Amino acid sequence: MEPIIMSDLKFDINTTSLLQSLRLDETSDDAKTVLGLVEGAMKAAKPKAMFKEAFIDETGDDYVVIDGIKFSSRVLRVNLGEVHRVFPYVVTAGRELEEWSSGIDGMLEQYWADQIKEFILGAAYNDFITRLTAAYGLGTTASMNPGSLEDWPIREQTKLFSLIGDPLTGIGVELTDSCLMVPAKSISGIRYATEVTYENCQLCSRENCPNRRAPYDPLLWEQRYK
Template sequence: MSATPEHETAIHVFRKVDFKITTEDVLRAMKIRKVAPSLERTTATLVERAMEVARPKALCRVCYVEDRTEDSVTIEDQEFTSRVLRQNLDGIQRVFPFVATCGIELEQLTVDRTDLMTAYCLDTIMMLAVQAARRHVQHFLQDTYSVGQLSRMAPGSLQDWPLQEQGLLFDLLGDVQQQIGVQLTERFLMIPIKSVSGIFFPTEIRFESCQLCSRPNCPGRRAPYDAALSARYGV
């Protein structure tokens, strides 16, 4: 059996993700129709402070699918139970588990969190930071491993894949807390709260978990619900 090349077993850690945003970026992401001058001032001040401390981070690695059943897939000794993941990885050997975070520095920024607009504004900046970190991983993987389109799934994003399997995912990625400061709680939630995890996999047709999720009025929806597709996946 041939050995896996060393660069394919390494965990890639990114502690200096490029992150630059403007007041306009944040106001746009907040989706407020009429922006009062006071909100614009609050946002500008927060953006300036956030830019001084923000350190979005991420890590990822290459893994290989070792086994499959009808509703599970084993990746380097970790058996993930998800009918949808199993079908998405049909014919795929190489996958890319990852965690990305806005970083503890932003989460610990001292602001008046009792002021709803200030809290919402900071929350939005943190969301933009974690998105930058996740995009950084995606572009790194596409450039480094010459993969085309990537889709991703995360434990807990659908009922089909239990949140508890976040623990298995973290086990694939070494000491995530020590590397990028993301802690997994006993209830399998991540701290900082604006962190994302999952498995990137190559796809010809873009897949979003939202296509299989009928939750109404979800502010995070990335694709419309597709009942026919859900039926095809059997969920």
């Protein structure tokens, strides 16, 4: 299947939640500054997504082959055990937003801008997932992301990008030599239909993680993946 690009993702952000995350009073001068930054960010941002429909060719004990590309991960193999179709993707807040934030002076303002970019990426990602799920009638879905767990190392980003196509040409996202994405406010992964609730966080013991979406389950590895 050919990759598909979404260049019209919705990315409205909840400014009340943003100010709460920054621990700012809505009536404060700092809050007014943040809202001004939000206005500028919303004008500049052009988030995009690139994805494709792909199919599983082969599975082993700790690997899965998707459209001819082999991914090594026991967790990925188990999670995809009951499906035959997956959706590799990259979602980005966009280079335009990076250019906007590069012109902001002041350490505090730069921090606020970074959080605004994070909120915009989150909103765009949620819109992508909603539209993907509806378009393909997927029902409940989950994602796995290279580098989120030791079991699926970040170096497999190169394979994921190859599977998707050419994200640099398509939506302006490229990989560094260490497989980090540029722009940094980007998310990559494989989305799949599932009847089992899954978040990478369930297998991650890192404490005080600001992006945690589910509690760590110390028994899950033994119960499901060993």
